Structure formats: C-alpha cells, structure tokens
Amino acid sequence: MTPGRLSGVGVGPGDPELLTLKALRLIQEADVIAYPVAKRGDGVALSAARPHLRPDQQLLPLVYPITASPEADLPSYPEVMRAFYDRSADEIASLLDAGRNVCVLCEGDPFFYGSFIYWHARLNDRYETTVTPGVSSVMAGPVALGRPLCLRKDTVTVIPGTLPPEELTRRLAAADAAVVMKLGRTFGKVRAALEAAGALDRAFYVERASQAGERTMRAAEVDPASVPYFSIVVVPSRETP
C-alpha cells in the first residue's frame, strides 16, 4: 500500500479567516486531522480549523501529558515529553502506513516554536512531508494593537518568557523591538524584566490575538494572575513612521 502523505500546516493565530488558502486546501485533502491539545477543550489550532472541516474527516487529538507548571518544572519533564512525541509519532505513522493522509494542525507557524518540529524530526525521513507556513502571533499581536512592530533599521527579538530573569532583562534591554512569548505563569517575571530593562512604559499585552475575546492593554496594567500561556507582550519600535 502507498503510504499517506504528512502535512504540518500553520493555521495562524486563532481566527479561522487567518488560515492561508494552502492550509485550507491541505486540511480539505486530509483523511485525518491531527492536532495538539491540552487535556480540556479543542485548543487554538483545532478551533481555528474547525469551520473548515468535513464531517467525514477523522480527528486525532495529540494530548500533551504536561501543559503547565508546576509539572513543567519537574526534572522528568524532558523525558515525559520525549515519550509523548515518540508515542504520538507512532500513532501518526500507523495512519500513514494505512495509506491515510494526515494533516497536523499547528497554531501559528509549524517551524516557529511549534510542536510539529518534534513530529517532523521523527517522521520526515520516512514519509512524504509538506510544511506550510502560517501567520504567527508575532505578526498578529502588533495588528491587534494597531501599532507597527518594526521599521527601517530596527532589530526584532522574540523572547520566550521562560528564560531566567537576568537573561530576559538583558535581551529586552538590547532589543529595538521585541515580542515575548510563552507567558502565563511567567508574566510576573517578564514584567519585572521589562521594568529593569526600561521597556515597561512602551510594552503592550495582547491576549487571544485575532480571536473572539481578544484583549489588549499596557503591560504595566496587567493582572499577572489572569495571564494565559498563549498571550504575548509586544514592545513596538521607538521609531516614528
């Protein structure tokens, strides 16, 4: 039997209208729609794709074993995640071996901090694979704010909020424009680093960019207890157009 084709498809920041035409085509051509998800709910990737699915398509949730601290801080975290990626890659491989085309949905872009990176590394050599880029929250966040991110000779630094406080401060102080991702429980630390770097007064917070419930405010005004993981901080350029 001819094996199925694997595709990793960026579905954008959440608005189903921010899928690309290519993402839509690959989703529609797939027999199986695989999607990473936390224990509860559809997750952002499936929610973005859901309006475009057909009832006859098989859904394959790839359920993260760990999605939040404190578990993510345990020494066993890398091993637990590796076992998860191995096991879920095997599930995808069985479907491909059965001749079914599998489309893995990726919030934002597959190769930009995407979980697809781990499935790609495990399956790319064995199956015909296409990767389709998507709109990242790096692009959607500034649009939600109505503020350009960068122009002219600006550098832009994208920084995971999970870095140590002193590295966060150093990176933020060196950046012309910046986006901080992977927030949630890290927000208090990120806020302190923004302040130490002298960037708090020009930093904005964006929650659920492009989705229903999108919220933006100055980073200084955010309640750290209310910050979901998939929100970002945007520090736009100091330049004026």
Add this chain to the structure above:
Amino acid sequence: MTPGRLSGVGVGPGDPELLTLKALRLIQEADVIAYPVAKRGDGVALSAARPHLRPDQQLLPLVYPITASPEADLPSYPEVMRAFYDRSADEIASLLDAGRNVCVLCEGDPFFYGSFIYWHARLNDRYETTVTPGVSSVMAGPVALGRPLCLRKDTVTVIPGTLPPEELTRRLAAADAAVVMKLGRTFGKVRAALEAAGALDRAFYVERASQAGERTMRAAEVDPASVPYFSIVVVPSRETP
C-alpha cells in the same frame, strides 16, 4: 458621500496560495488595489494577489522613487521617501474621499518592516482602516529550508542587513536563531559578519521563498553579486528536536 474603507493586507511571501482567507476577502471587496512597486514589473505583492483579482478592479501602483543603492545611501533619501509617502497617501485619500474602498497589498506582513506603516500613519486617523496580518518570510524561509527556526528557550533575532558591520556581528553572535532581511548589495557585509560571529557554518540563504524560482543553499556558497533584496539568511536553532 461616505468615504471608502482602507485596508492594509499582508499577502505573504509570494505564493498566491499563501494569502489568508481574510486577505482574499478584503482584496475581493476592494474597488481599488494599491500596491508598492519598483520601477519595473508587478513586484512581489501584486504578483501574489494577481490570480485573485477581478478585471473590473482599478490598479494603483505606488512606485518607489528609490529602490536600490547607491541612491538609497544619499543624504536626501529620507526626504525623498517622505515626499513619496505624502504624495501617495494623498492619492489613496482622494480615492477614499470618492467613496472607493482601497486595499493596499503588502508583501509579507504590513506591520513588519512594511511600507504600509507609512501610509497607515498618514491615513489611519482619517479613514476606517483594517490591517490584516500575513505570513512573513521569517516563517516561509525556514519552511523552504525544511529546517525549524526555533524551539524551546531559543531567542530569535531578526536583523536588517543594512546595519553597520560591527552591529551585525554583535547581533548575530548574541542570537540563538536569526533571520537577516534586506539583503541585496549588503550580502558581502552580512557574510563577513556571519563569519566573524561564528555563525557562517550554520547559516542558510533563501531566495524567493515560496515562489517560482525558490532557491536555497548554504550562506557560505552564495555569490554576493547575485543576491536580490528580497532574499534572506536564516540561522536556525542549534537545538535538536
């Protein structure tokens, strides 16, 4: 008369299939399609949108007065460009005043080094304006290479090739993963900076990502004389999935 609506639409890196559904809708709803362009040819933005246009839509080329060195190095450059943005914003405003909806096409993403930033600043307060994010070459370049850009705790730095040599070197040396944009005549300097930063051996060159004629190779193997402005260098993560 009710003024028309202005939209700035990211059309992605060049493949017409990498338009989002929202970009497609706004293009189709527009009476006038405005697009920045060099003196010759359609330019990347119009080429990406062209398959989706209707014959009855008015095309408004916004022709850059300066597109390449040595002119771009002259002291008069900022003034010439300011006059261009003023004049072309007036052209767009006349159409909006006449009740026509104007869609400005933007290669990649409008707020990520986009020329739309300058028209937005001049028109946003006076007209109903929507901005639609797009797929950037920061996402399309790694996909063209088949290599993830960043994972885990990587920072990503996006660097204009127009920076001075020592700043290029410093930024590249500090980055976990990097994308260098605005190449062309700057490539020789960028290559030297990659070498000085110890990043040349893991740096890749991507030309016309997602378009017909897409080319990728190791940055070390590129002929500097052959590099178009809209090509990029990608320095992927050192991490392995």
